[in-house]
Amino acid sequence: MPTLVGWHVELEFTEEGHRTSAAAMVRLGDGSEMRAHGYAMRHPSDPEQLRVGEEIAGARALMDLASQMLQKAHSEIDEATGRHSYPISH
Numbered sequence: 001m002p003t004l005v006g007w008h009v010e011l012e013f014t015e016e017g018h019r020t021s022a023a024a025m026v027r028l029g030d031g032s033e034m035r036a037h038g039y040a041m042r043h044p045s046d047p048e049q050l051r052v053g054e055e056i057a058g059a060r061a062l063m064d065l066a067s068q069m070l071q072k073a074h075s076e077i078d079e080a081t082g083r084h085s086y087p088i089s090h
Contacts, residue, residue, distance in 0.1 A: 005029050006029075007026055007027060007028055007029065008026070008027045009024065009025070009026045009027075009062075009065075010024070010025045010026075011023070011024050011058050011061065011062075013054045013057065013058070015050060015053070018041055018042040018043070018044060019039065019040070019041055019042075020039065020040040020041075020042070020050070020053030020054055020056070020057045021037065021038070021039055021057055022037065022038040022039070022040075022054065022057035022058045022060065022061040023035070023036075023037055023061065024036045024037070024038070024058070024061035024062055024064070024065050026065055026069070028069075032072075034065055034068045034069065034072070035065075036061045036062075036064035036065045036068060037061055037064065038056075038057040038058060038059065038060025038061030038062070038063070038064060039057055039060065040052075040053040040054075040056035040057040040060070074086075
């Protein structure tokens with residue numbers, strides 16, 4: 001029977017003027033936590049659409065988390081095998 005594993009991801013947003021900030025945190029199955037931030041800026045002449053700023057800032061924070069997780073995984077592979085691993089780009 002397959003083992004079910006889950007990660008808990010949190011995203012929080014702050015709005016300050018034309019800037020939206022996102023703070024992301026993930027708790028991994030090994031108990032470690034990773035944190036990242038993302039930002040979005042609205043041009044002053046653009047209409048106020050908080051959801052769009054949150055989506056951009058949130059996506060950037062999640063991309064940073066993804067990069068950190070890949071780095072962590074490859075470090076663990078390298079440590080276990082004694083060789084240097086290379087991430088596959090898509």
